[in-house]
Amino acid sequence: MVWDRNQMAARAAMELKDGYYVNLGIGIPTLVANNIPEGMTVTLQSENGMLGIGPFPYPDEVDADLINAGKQTISELPSSSYFSSSDSFAMIRGGHIDLTVLGAMEISEGGDIANWMIPGKMIKGMGGAMDLVAGVKRIIVVMEHSSKNGDPKFIPECTLPLTGKNVVDMIITDLAVFQRPDHDSPFKLIELAPGVTAEEVRSKTTANYVE
Amino acid sequence: MQKIYSDAASALDGLLFDGMIIAAGGFGLCGIPERLIDAIQASGVKDLTIASNNAGIDNEGLGKLLRTRQVKKMISSYVGENKEFERQYLAGELEVEFCPQGTLAERMRAGGAGIPGFYTKTGVGTLVAEGKEVKNFDGEDYILERGIRADLSIIKGWKADESGNLIFRKTARNFNQPAATSGKICVAEVEEIVPVGSLDPDSIHVPSIYVKRLVLGAPYDKKIEFMTTRERTAA
Numbered sequence: 488m489v490w491d492r493n494q495m496a497a498r499a500a501m502e503l504k505d506g507y508y509v510n511l512g513i514g515i516p517t518l519v520a521n522n523i524p525e526g527m528t529v530t531l532q533s534e535n536g537m538l539g540i541g542p543f544p545y546p547d548e549v550d551a552d553l554i555n556a557g558k559q560t561i562s563e564l565p566s567s568s569y570f571s572s573s574d575s576f577a578m579i580r581g582g583h584i585d586l587t588v589l590g591a592m593e594i595s596e597g598g599d600i601a602n603w604m605i606p607g608k609m610i611k612g613m614g615g616a617m618d619l620v621a622g623v624k625r626i627i628v629v630m631e632h633s634s635k636n637g638d639p640k641f642i643p644e645c646t647l648p649l650t651g652k653n654v655v656d657m658i659i660t661d662l663a664v665f666q667r668p669d670h671d672s673p674f675k676l677i678e679l680a681p682g683v684t685a686e687e688v689r690s691k692t693t694a695n696y697v698e
Numbered sequence: 699m700q701k702i703y704s705d706a707a708s709a710l711d712g713l714l715f716d717g718m719i720i721a722a723g724g725f726g727l728c729g730i731p732e733r734l735i736d737a738i739q740a741s742g743v744k745d746l747t748i749a750s751n752n753a754g755i756d757n758e759g760l761g762k763l764l765r766t767r768q769v770k771k772m773i774s775s776y777v778g779e780n781k782e783f784e785r786q787y788l789a790g791e792l793e794v795e796f797c798p799q800g801t802l803a804e805r806m807r808a809g810g811a812g813i814p815g816f817y818t819k820t821g822v823g824t825l826v827a828e829g830k831e832v833k834n835f836d837g838e839d840y841i842l843e844r845g846i847r848a849d850l851s852i853i854k855g856w857k858a859d860e861s862g863n864l865i866f867r868k869t870a871r872n873f874n875q876p877a878a879t880s881g882k883i884c885v886a887e888v889e890e891i892v893p894v895g896s897l898d899p900d901s902i903h904v905p906s907i908y909v910k911r912l913v914l915g916a917p918y919d920k921k922i923e924f925m926t927t928r929e930r931t932a933a
Contacts, residue, residue, distance in 0.1 A: 535726075551728065552856075552867045571903075572800075572802075572876060573803040573875065580819065612778070
């Protein structure tokens with residue numbers, strides 16, 4: 488049985504630590520916010536200029552001046568602070584954010600990530616993703632193990648334009664978890680979803696990794 | 699010196715010319731200088747290069763200037779949610795320089811701070827690094843990015859006093875603060891203009907030296923791109 492989106496987010500949430508400042512990407516990574524362990528203080532950063540993202544607002548508290556990086560309305564917490572985009576990326580680029588969880592289209596065995604562009608098709612732009620992978624202390628990618636066409640996404644070399652080179656620390660898919668201790672080491676298969684075998688993961692992965 | 703103008707068109711009088719570079723504040727539709735964008739559209743000025751995180755959405759924000767073909771080039775990090783943009787870009791009618799969000803904010807800040815270039819780790823080994831100088835510091839590669847010195851900055855604030863000291867509200871600050879400093883001249887629109895002495899000097903976000911012209915833009919009908927809410931649970 489493979490992990491569903493929320494179970495993948497819950498697995499990523501196990502990497503949180505008390506006192507962490509964390510930036511969550513759009514999609515499955517956003518679900519990590521619903522899985523923060525009870526009693527743990529984790530402060531979420533929004534790259535458009537906020538620390539301390541609160542839950543979605545009640546309908547009568549919606550404020551157009553208070554949105555997250557996905558342009559969704561949010562609320563503030565007693566501990567929240569606001570700042571400019573230049574200050575926001577100073578904290579990202581400057582290595583002050585402990586952890587980011589991002590989605591990806593492709594990850595290479597050397598830790599490269601591609602998640603911003605499909606030439607000739609998708610031209611939306613990289614937003615803050617390149618800054619996040621360059622600056623945040625630890626990069627966790629949460630993605631489906633295979634593309635919609637069934638192609639592997641954890642591959643020897645990325646075919647799509649890169650977001651960052653040799654930056655990824657952990658990969659959580661619906662089948663398995665891969666991790667590496669540093670950026671000179673290969674990824675190691677450290678966990679399997681319930682009922683998934685190492686052979687199945689091997690057969691659906693073209694990247695080289697340690698078992 | 700009187701900084702307050704009666705409307706956005708008079709606040710921009712004499713500042714606009716074809717082919718100019720404009721730095722604009724805002725993130726999505728949050729904190730965009732919409733009155734000034736309307737006035738730029740009405741002026742008919744063209745061949746603009748606009749540095750702005752986003753390009754508005756269809757017929758909102760900078761999307762209005764795209765529709766009238768007044769924009770030659772956008773310098774942006776994210777341009778989704780904009781069909782007309784996509785159409786012009788794919789047809790080769792619009793030039794786009796994709797710039798990582800943090801790099802764009804820093805390019806505006808640096809340009810306004812007299813720093814013509816800076817080295818950053820962001821974009822190393824990607825398309826963004828093509829054609830840029832690479833320098834190694836302490837064993838890591840960095841690329842050289844240029845500061846943006848715009849001809850004009852257009853920003854949206856919450857409140858300003860009559861001297862031009864300005865404050866923002868919540869996440870509407872975003873790119874407005876670095877954009878304010880990037881231009882040779884900054885024109886600001888605000889929701890409220892208050893007498894000098896009404897704002898706490900310790901809490902000013904943009905000191906008056908940057909804000910050369912000021913216009914009251916209220917009332918605003920602030921648009922929301924994605925309305926997300928939660929239900930109240932019964933106590």
